[in-house]
Amino acid sequence: MQLHNNVTEFILLGLTQDPFRRKVVFVVFLLFYLGILLGNLLIIVTIKTSRALGSPMYFFLFYLSLSDTCFCTSIAPRMIVDALSKKTTISFNECIIQVFSLHFFGCLEIFILILMANDRYVAICKPLHYTTIMNRRVCSLLVAGAWVGSCVHSLTQIFLALSLSFCGPNVIDHYFCDLQPLLKLACADTYVINLLLVPNSGAICTVSFVMLMFSYVIILHSLRNHSAEERRKALSTCISHIMVVILFFVPCIFIYTRPATTFPMDKMIAVFYTIGTPLLNPLIYTLRNAEVKNAMRNLWSKTLISYDKR
Secondary structure (H helix, E strand, O other), X not given: OOXXXXXXXXXXXXXXXXXXXHHHHHHHHHHHHHHHHHHHHHHHHHHHHOHHHOOHHHHHHHHHHHHHHHHHHOOHHHHHHHOOOOOOEEEHHHHHHHHHHHHHHHHHHHHHHHHHHHHHHHHHHOHHHHHHHOOHHHHHHHHHHHHXXXXXXXXXXXXXXXXXXXXXXXXXXXXXXXHHHHHHHOOOOOHHHHHHHHHHHHHHHXXXXXXXXXXXXXXXXXXXXXXXXXXXXXHHHHHHHHHHHHHHHHHHHHHHOOOOOOOOOHHHHHHHHHHHHHHHHHHHHHHOOHHHHHHHHHHHHXXXXXXXXX
16 A cells, blocks of 8 residues: 655635636535535434334434435535635545545445335335334344444545555545545556446445335335325335435436546536435425424424423
């Protein structure tokens, strides 16, 4: 592994270099980030405080909102600050930390989405055994496994990043650090790392997406044996999940399943899965879910009552 680097910091070009557009980026993405924090933290607090949301589905939704919040926070604050900064540099160590956190929480989100699909499969296809199969201990072990798997994936990314040698250009044409733009700046031959990168990140995205879509096909196919009311409720939940899966995975597959070549559209496509999905997840899961909306109303009512008593 080559640990010697002449480059100690990188320059992030952001989404645009135009002064006016950078101000627009600052305002728009600040509002987006505040919306992400508000929406996901509201779901986290609601699930944590509501007894009505004690099922495994909401247990996994809690961790999806947590991973969304952390995933976006690893990127958005720096992007927002850089939009108004003249000096948009990031140190080598900070860049490596950003690569780790980006892939850790992004991979965690993928695994949680798989666990949510598995939960829906058991609930719809094996309803009589649901409480036995998806008990709290099993759910906790599954989430723990997701954290461990995400850590292994992220450490692999760090190992690949640290094996690169940087001795010349240090300008990253992106708004965050990732292996693809870093590979473009490396001095040494990156052929082997390219070969390792696609199976690592690309395979996780593609295989997970195929698994998820296949599982939802099985779930939707099994609904024909259920009553009209059960079909309506299950369809509402599954459609929400499918929307999230498509919005998150399609951009990820486009970015990570090809060799380290960059296109002008990459930055805008990356916005979909780094900002767009964390912003839309709370809307998709709350607007289409009566139980979550009722729990939020109850939480709001309790908050107002406790405030009035003061």
